[in-house]
């Protein structure tokens with residue numbers, strides 16, 4: 269089947285046409301600067317990337333241009349729209365309403381809209397993308413795949429905050445967790461790669477990208493995860509602070525004479541390893557700066573690995589053990605130094621890393637030694653393929 273996977277942001281729209289027989293993308297692309305001016309980057313699997321400046325006042329126009337690119341005589345990969353069997357939409361927040369992916373109906377659209385408050389930057393944009401696709405492809409089935417759904421199995425002891433209970437009841441203030449599609453995909457691959465029985469397994473998935481989260485997966489279900497009601501909680505990230513003492517917010521507001529929006533912006537965009545180092549949010553830049561003697565870059569990297577190791581430790585406690593730890597996403601898949609540093613804290617678990625293997629690059633590999641008590645894996649995540657598969661399963 270051919271599934272169009274759409275990840276729609278407020279001014280951008282990423283797409284992939286996934287062939288679920290070959291598990292590969294026939295084409296990938298990105299519409300940028302929607303509502304500003306507009307640019308489409310389209311790369312067919314067997315061809316060169318083409319970049320076109322095109323006026324994109326609306327998301328609907330962007331979807332139109334995606335369809336044009338996919339069916340184009342030269343750079344297209346299908347001859348007509350009829351070849352698209354379904355569209356899978358990434359939706360960031362499903363609140364407590366969605367514990368799994370679902371076919372999109374009017375009721376589902378309404379329920380997604382009711383979650384807008386929980387993800388004001390993302391959900392409205394996701395809905396705009398769905399509406400644009402529905403208009404242009406009225407007869408094609410559409411599926412919503414939620415970042416939060418995989419974590420709906422968390423027990424209340426993991427998702428409740430120590431706040432007045434009425435805030436949970438009235439406003440839904442609780443841990444939801446994100447990157448669920450990735451955590452689900454990577455944990456499933458880990459059972460295969462590490463030779464585990466899913467129904468009798470304890471896996472910790474470290475999704476370390478620009479945004480980063482760690483999940484404890486017990487017998488195939490998420491039982492705890494580091495991101496919270498929003499993607500700001502948990503690990504220190506590229507530009508996000510992760511966990512901080514909540515009293516710091518008021519303290520910064522007073523000291524720096526800033527309002528709450530300005531402080532939120534600092535926590536989301538000017539913190540993390542970027543804020544600590546003053547160098548970059550990109551780990552390639554940080555490693556280089558650290559090797560050149562930049563002390564703050566070195567400290568930022570140390571703080572990062574230390575936090576990852578602390579979360580792993582807490583999830584070993586939550587599950588009373590661990591069989592396998594999987595590293596994924598941009599940093600998890602590519603940064604052997606972070607993996608080495610994180611694992612250097614885990615000797616107490618009987619973990620041994622094969623340093624040569626850790627330095628190599630493969631989409632899926634075991635980097636622990638055969639005598640290591642816990643298997644440590646690197647698994648390349650593929651959220652688009654996971655969304656396409658969920659879509660096929662539902663249609």
Ligand code: ADP
Pocket residue numbers: 476477478479506549550551552597598599602603
């Ligand atoms: P997201 O999808 O959250 O935007 P990714 O999972 O693509 O992020 O991760 C992007 C990050 O991965 C980059 O900011 C960079 O820090 C890191 N990264 C990518 N490639 C490498 C590499 N070769 N070595 C070290 N870090 C890398």
